[in-house]
Amino acid sequence: MSQNSAFTTDIIVDRNQNYASKIHSPLPMLHDANGVLRKGTGMLVVSCVDPRIIPESFLGFRIPGENPLAIPVIRVIGGRARHALVNIVGLDAVFGIDTVVIIHHTDCGLTHNTEESIRTSLKTMFPGKQETIENTEFGAIENLEQSVVDDIQFLKYSPLIRKxxxxxxxxxxxxxxxxxxxxxxxxxS
Incomplete structure (x- = not known):
């Protein structure tokens, strides 16, 4: 993504004002009438930040004529589990999770880059930060299906993911x- 965005924040603020005045309805509170925190659906989806990839759409969260689904979605670069771990663990602690769904997608930006190409770009942007850049894993994807297996294995062996x-x-x-x-x-196990 370029630093020279085609959009300004004014555009999203204007669109929010339009949304708030014409579309928005108040959302339910997280606490019930007795002040008890509501439990979630038990499922959690991890997907990519790519703006073409909208899990709420392709998973049918809001299909007309069907009950809407309220499943939390964590969006991180490449849909990589490592980048979502803190969110997964936090949501499990607060709402309880029984299923984590990892979704990667074809034509992901991380399939068109390598760890080294990402590091090279960053070293140009941050010349004094080579050590930090070298020690950071960005999640480049060489084999799409294997990346999904790797992420499931990462979660399986994470000490903070309940068995x-x-x-x-x-x-x-x-x-x-x-x-x-x-x-x-x-x-x-």
Whole structure:
């Protein structure tokens, strides 16, 4: 992404004003009438920040005529589990999670870059930060399906992911609009 954005923040503020005045309805509170924090759906989706990839759309969260789904979505570069870990653990602690769904997608920007190409760009941008850059993993993807397996394995062996949590991994095909299941781990040890 370029530093020279085609948009200014004025555009999103104006669009928010339009949304708030014409579309928005108040959202339900997280606490019920007795002050008890509501539990979540138990499922959590991790997906990419790519603006073409909108899980709420391709997973059918708001299909007309069907009950809307309220499933939290964490969006991080490449949909990589390592980058989402703090959010997954925090949401589990507060709301309880029983299933984590990892979704990577075809034509992801991280499939067109390597760790080294990302580091080279950053070294130009931050010449005095070579050590920090070298010690950072950005999640470049060489093999899309393997990246999903790797992320599921990363979560499986993370000491902060409860063993009862079901882990599922998919690839979303941007041409067909379909998910392909890559791997699933039920209760894991």
């Amino acid at each position: 009862e949590i079901v882990l599922k991994g998919f690839v979303y095909d941007i041409h067909t609009g379909k998910l392909k299941e890559i791997c699933k781990l039920g209760e894991h």
